[in-house]
Amino acid sequence: MTDPVLDVRGLQSEFRIAGRWYPAVRDFTLAVEANETVALVGESGSGKSATALSILRLLPAVGARIAKGSVMFAGQDLARLSEAEMIRLRGEAIAMIFQEPMTSLNPTMTVGAQIAEVIEIHRGSTRRSAMAEALRLLEEVRIPAARQRLNDYPHQFSGGMRQRVMIAMALACRPKLLLADEPTTALDVTIQGQVLALLNELKQSYGMSILFITHNLGVVAQMADRVAVMYAGEIVEFASVNKIFEQPSHPYTEVLLKAMPRVDRDSAGLEPITGQVPGITALPVGCAFAPRCPLRQPDCDRHPALAPLAAEADHVVRCVVRAGQEAAV
């Protein structure tokens, strides 16, 4: 097997609040293989965005830091690269798209210019050839009448069309890895389906890997090869998409699945999740999910490590009860 495209090990990212550093991402280890989509799922505040921003080193310059761990990409540790080296890499080898299509594009630049800019910066192309490429990209993401729309401004596009523009911009330099932070959450269901289908198709034709952040398990089923479930800054379960749906093993994953509307089940059986993710300043000492957990035991006061489930090395769970192993620090 070839090396993973992205190999994150023991990542810990922190924010400074009232003079103290608190971890928003902890003990985060995850690899993304070539041409694979890994979904990162979890409730609001579980640290999904913080993880993606850490990988691309886009956390705020002040009041945020990567405290521990490594982010291996193409033989380099991104956590240790200089800002100048990161600038060369962003948008070129790793691209990112964001949740808010309405505000993520510059309102005073034409969409053509915004796409062309990536090509100009990283390829040193002339404006002319970059614009030609921008047009090709707009056609590729299926913007109707792309030639006429090249010189339009973002406010002249609908949300779904803007997200297509964002995708065109992200693909401009054929990145190896795409970080997609809830790219369809703000779109209505039909548009969401179209954008997801487009992403899947482009992933194949461009041969890239995707780290797909979402809190929608329906989207996970459509997109992911493997799924990492995050809770309070940690991965609590990591397995193939089939295993996650058929054999959810962390109590939190079970709760998430029960709360998810599905076509094959009666929506009357839905169980809303009670409570919320603890804030980063108030993390419990032991298992972070314990206060909300139906299977809670005295052992849960100790912080569990991510451990393989029974005989399956590729299905890991962070739960004393389910993984039945020695609790770690």
Add this chain to the structure above:
Amino acid sequence: MIRHVIKRLLLAVPTLLAMLTVIFVLVRLVPGDPAIAMLGDQATEASLQAMRSQLGLNEPIHVQYVDFLARALSGDFGRSMTSGRTVLEEVLQVLPYTLELTAAALFIGALLGLPLGTWAALRRNAWPDYASRIISLTGLSLPGFVSAILLLLVFAVHLRWLPVMSAAASDPVDHLRNLALPALNLGIIMAAYITRVTRSSMLNVLGEDYIRTARAKGVSQTRLVLRHALRNALVPVVTVVGLYFGTLIGNSVLTEIVFTRPGLGKLILGALTSRDYTLLQGLMVVFAAFIITVNTLTDLAYGLIDPRVTYD
């Protein structure tokens, strides 16, 4: 765009009419007989009567109003009581000086204020930020005539780099030297305003999602500021510059006096001290028209900066 410009210009017309009406009423609300105010209480009844009919004060009020509007709109504000020349002539003679001073002040203000404000926003809560805040606060709290005198003392009296008085000069270099200190004086105040708004507006823009998008694209810091942030941060700056023009006139009065420089400010002071009623009324119209023009230009500038401003 052209249609937008025409529409905006048409919108200025009712404003202009309302403003002329206010001036008309204001002048007539001033207590006392304008004829006596102008000629003094020693004047004979005959000369007062002559003055009243010359000013049209004997006509019924609505006739006076229509007459005033018609004349004002055709640029006829009567003759200055002191010089005997038409108000329009008086104004046109000094207007270039005021426009030149204003333009130079704006240029200096933008040249200093935009980079300083941007720098402060980028180094928020570090020393460049504090330095810029102190500088702009000083600029804002120092009265215009005090800074004018300080500038004179340092650059003209002490260092002797620049002339003390800045009257007209035919040589272009001398002309610029004459302009330097008064323009600097107004420019510093302008820069103080621009620094402040640029800083806060930049801070807002730098927190926007599209700035994060640009960073994710691999845009360098310099390009981020110049290509992505600055233009978006400019709308509040233009607003403040537009508003500040009103203050600029007040400050230019003082500046023109301290530097003995011709201009509208000097003219208005002269009209006030000599109770030149017609000149004063004409100047009020000119100033108001000036402000309306600036406002119209400000609105048009929004459209140039932000494509989301609709043209319908």
